[in-house]
Amino acid sequence: MSSNTNTAILEAINEEVNELSPMAVVSELGITPMADSFDEFLAFADMEKLRYKLVFKRFEEMSA
Numbered sequence: 001m002s003s004n005t006n007t008a009i010l011e012a013i014n015e016e017v018n019e020l021s022p023m024a025v026v027s028e029l030g031i032t033p034m035a036d037s038f039d040e041f042l043a044f045a046d047m048e049k050l051r052y053k054l055v056f057k058r059f060e061e062m063s064a
Contacts, residue, residue, distance in 0.1 A: 006059075
């Protein structure tokens, strides 16, 4: 795929991921929070980084 095509795909995936709840992002990444509660986990989680990971996870799964 061309660079422009990849960029368009990544942007589309990013829009989809940004619409997900934090719980959905964590669940799709298969992360088990190591905290007393999900709210406590979210207080310390870098959701921007987790969303970034999910975008690239979905992108990689498309080419598999």
